[in-house]
Amino acid sequence: MTETTTLYEQxxxxxxxxxxxxxxxxxVLSDYRINRFxxxxxxxxxxxxxxxxxxxAFGGPHNYTGEDMRKGHAHLVKLGLDDSHFDAVMxxxxxxxxxxxxxxxLIAQVAAIGESTRNDVLGR
Amino acid sequence: xxxxxxxLDDHVIACQEGDSVLDALLRxxxxxxxxxxxxxxxxxxxRSLDDAPPAASQNGLTDVLQHQNxxxxxxxxxxxxxxxxxxxxxxxxxxxxxxxxxLLNLDIxxxxxxxxxxxxxxxxxxxxxxxxxxxxxSYSIANNHLLNTDSLTLHIRKLKGGLFSEWAxxxxxxxxxxxxxxxxxxxxxxxxxxxxxxxxxGTGSGLAPLLGIISEALHQGHSGDIHLxxxxxxxxxxxxxxxxxxxxxxxxxxxxxxxxxxxxxxNGFAKxxxxxxxxxxxxxxxxxxxxxxxxxxxxxxxxxQAFLKGAAIQNIYADAFHVGTALAK
Numbered sequence: 370m371t372e373t374t375t376l377y378e379q380x381x382x383x384x385x386x387x388x389x390x391x392x393x394x395x396x397v398l399s400d401y402r403i404n405r406f407x408x409x410x411x412x413x414x415x416x417x418x419x420x421x422x423x424x425x426a427f428g429g430p431h432n433y434t435g436e437d438m439r440k441g442h443a444h445l446v447k448l449g450l451d452d453s454h455f456d457a458v459m460x461x462x463x464x465x466x467x468x469x470x471x472x473x474x475l476i477a478q479v480a481a482i483g484e485s486t487r488n489d490v491l492g493r
Numbered sequence: 494x495x496x497x498x499x500x501l502d503d504h505v506i507a508c509q510e511g512d513s514v515l516d517a518l519l520r521x522x523x524x525x526x527x528x529x530x531x532x533x534x535x536x537x538x539x540r541s542l543d544d545a546p547p548a549a550s551q552n553g554l555t556d557v558l559q560h561q562n563x564x565x566x567x568x569x570x571x572x573x574x575x576x577x578x579x580x581x582x583x584x585x586x587x588x589x590x591x592x593x594x595x596l597l598n599l600d601i602x603x604x605x606x607x608x609x610x611x612x613x614x615x616x617x618x619x620x621x622x623x624x625x626x627x628x629x630x631s632y633s634i635a636n637n638h639l640l641n642t643d644s645l646t647l648h649i650r651k652l653k654g655g656l657f658s659e660w661a662x663x664x665x666x667x668x669x670x671x672x673x674x675x676x677x678x679x680x681x682x683x684x685x686x687x688x689x690x691x692x693x694x695g696t697g698s699g700l701a702p703l704l705g706i707i708s709e710a711l712h713q714g715h716s717g718d719i720h721l722x723x724x725x726x727x728x729x730x731x732x733x734x735x736x737x738x739x740x741x742x743x744x745x746x747x748x749x750x751x752x753x754x755x756x757x758x759x760n761g762f763a764k765x766x767x768x769x770x771x772x773x774x775x776x777x778x779x780x781x782x783x784x785x786x787x788x789x790x791x792x793x794x795x796x797x798q799a800f801l802k803g804a805a806i807q808n809i810y811a812d813a814f815h816v817g818t819a820l821a822k
């Protein structure tokens with residue numbers, strides 16, 4: 370038995386991301402604490418971004434840099450994006466994975482990757 | 494041995510074995526947007542102008558984009574020589590003759606144009622009309638190409654002060670010619686899942702593309718339910734009401750709900766905005782295909798509502814009518 374499977378593989382790779390992206394995005398759009406930040410976005414483009422974000426959080430292949438995260442959220446920081454909103458997104462991410470019956474220890478690993486973007490997202 | 498060539502406008506680019514189209518384009522200093530290089534961000538989406546691209550390069554694209562031979566340059570390892578385009582299709586214009594002109598209600602004109610050569614279009618797409626002085630406007634195709642390969646029907650709503658629409662209503666006459674672009678747009682019907690339920694929501698002349706889509710779906714033997722919601726403020730803003738009611742008699746899987754958003758109650762009409770009426774009529778849109786045409790605010794809100802009701806984003810097709818630049822001073 371090999372113990373070298375990555376987090377991304379354990380979660381189920383691209384198929385798992387595809388299963389999660391709509392559930393996650395629906396939760397975010399339904400969440401009164403944060404949905405105003407998504408009022409004017411193009412939904413198809415936003416879904417592609419959510420998919421890229423989830424791929425990264427799942428430990429999958431990505432080219433995101435801290436700089437991308439800063440640039441991508443700078444206009445929202447000006448509108449008041451803060452820790453409470455970041456927490457809400459993380460909560461929705463955890464709930465999405467729980468709904469997909471992902472084991473708790475893997476959810477914790479995803480949460481840790483997501484958490485690592487906090488300061489870049491919030492422009493600090 | 495396995496070198497493939499990629500034609501792009503006047504360039505011929507060599508693509509080495511093991512290189513993606515994106516690699517080859519970047520090596521030749523072609524300016525193409527890209528980001529993730531892994532097929533996720535879709536920044537490098539381009540179009541094949543000759544054959545269908547390799548299936549793997551269309552991973553994650555909607556069925557209509559695949560049908561139009563769009564692909565992701567970063568995922569495309571050419572299997573044969575290719576001709577590609579980085580831009581949306583250039584406008585090639587064909588001269589057509591007005592063969593019929595009639596009013597559908599006080600403001601909406603049905604214009605039928607005929608061409609000498611067969612046309613390649615899908616109901617729900619749009620064309621650009623170019624007047625002889627160069628003034629251009631986009632209108633959706635309301636008829637079914639399976640029944641009319643050499644004619645197009647368009648619905649032109651008269652806008653107060655609208656340079657093009659007032660001219661089309663008042664001056665353009667049967668027998669006149671006008672230049673028509675190749676058809677464009679991705680909001681159309683594909684007969685790839687005949688049992689899928691369809692919801693179509695249109696406001697005003699947004700009915701036009703939906704009529705074409707419905708006609709084509711029924712013609713293809715679509716067996717899933719087809720629900721049409723057509724909205725306006727007052728009853729005068731709706732049109733083809735009797736024709737739609739007749740269609741419900743003719744096809745058991747076709748449902749029609751005319752909606753009025755004004756305060757007046759009228760028998761036979763649902764009260765409220767068409768997308769609100771539509772969304773509250775059905776509990777889940779999981780696995781449905783949704784078509785939205787008309788006012789940009791309606792399209793924007795209905796997209797979100799449909800998604801939250803369970804429709805997948807790739808199953809939501811929309812065509813928002815923007816008229817902001819169409820008005821004269």
